[in-house]
Amino acid sequence: MRGRMIVWVVLAAALIACVAAPVALAQDDDGGGQDEISGEELAPLIFAPIAALGAMAAFWVFYLIFFAFMMLFAIGSVVASALAIWDCVHRDFPDRNTQGVWCILVLLTRWIGALVYYFAVYRPDSPPRART
Numbered sequence: 841m842r843g844r845m846i847v848w849v850v851l852a853a854a855l856i857a858c859v860a861a862p863v864a865l866a867q868d869d870d871g872g873g874q875d876e877i878s879g880e881e882l883a884p885l886i887f888a889p890i891a892a893l894g895a896m897a898a899f900w901v902f903y904l905i906f907f908a909f910m911m912l913f914a915i916g917s918v919v920a921s922a923l924a925i926w927d928c929v930h931r932d933f934p935d936r937n938t939q940g941v942w943c944i945l946v947l948l949t950r951w952i953g954a955l956v957y958y959f960a961v962y963r964p965d966s967p968p969r970a971r972t
Contacts, residue, residue, distance in 0.1 A: 854893055917951035924954035927962055 924946045933939040942961065946953040 920954040924957045
């Protein structure tokens, strides 16, 4: 909640600065009122900073989408690794060393090891068998 409020305050301050800067530039040097300034001269002074704010907002939107994608990828990687290790521990391998190597491989290589384990060992038609 506090972060949203800070963002809104910063955006409001930036928008006020975009409008206040051209008005300050239009004032006379002697401090007595404003010069005659046409709309053609004032428009770039107002709309250029607003366009820059739009570009900055677009950058942040794409950045947040990228960040969300990376977080989902990281969480998916941990889940895939955990599932592969769980299957490896519960699967009945012919050799105990093979089971250990697969578990270490998945632990060290995370999602790549889980992907290799899935295609090399895991078969949907043969669920893991409990050891007796």
